Amino acid sequence: MFALVWIHLLAAVVWVGGMVFLSVVLVPVLKRNGAFAQYALLFRTVAYRFRAVVWGAMGILVATGLTLAAGRSIPLMEPSRWPTIFAAKIGLVTLLFTLTLLHDLVVGPRVRRSLGVPEAERSARDRVLLRYSVLVPRISLLVALLVLLLAVVLART
Structure with a gap:
């Protein structure tokens, strides 16, 4: 069980840490002096690579999370019997997965198309x-941080 928790946490750290890096470090540096257009290819390359890492982490989180929940005797097929914190965490995880899908499959491609059109x-x-x-x-990112908060609360109960 210890190894499973470690793998689950590692996947979460990779995902959330990457989100923080992109948002707090990479994008502000690339936007400095209005030069983001010069670095669009770099950003796109980094973002695509991170997307693969995110989807791998999501798969690991689902697999390990289900196993950990079953190990805590949480009746996965009976949501009405879930502890409140677990239900809230699962709700936020579902929202986070939905936002990730929306970003990767809808918003991102539309933004790329829009950026391909001259501004005028x-x-x-x-x-x-x-x-x-x-x-x-x-x-x-905000939702991911809330998921981490609920994970800590859940681990303490």
């Missing part, structure tokens, strides 16, 4: 998308 030719919809698309990863 972008539609109002493109401009709105580009302005608000940054919210998805920011909300994802």
Whole structure:
């Protein structure tokens, strides 16, 4: 069980740590002096590589999380009997997975298409998308941090 907890935590740290790195370190450095356009290829390459790591971590988290929950005698097939903290954590994990899917499969590709259009030719919809698309990863990071908080609370109960 110890090894399983360690693997579960390692996958969470990789995912959340990468989110923090991208949001707090890489993007601000690349945006410095308005030079983000120069580094778009670098950012895209890093983001694609991180996406593969994230999806691997998500798979590990699901597999180890289900096993850990079963080991704690949480009736996985009876959500009405779940401890409140566990139910809240699963709800936030579901939201985080949904946001990740939304970011990777919908928002990201649309942003790439919009950025491929000269600025003067972008539609109002493109401009709105580009302005608000940054919210998805920011909300994802906040949700991920809340999941970690609930994980700590759950481990202490």
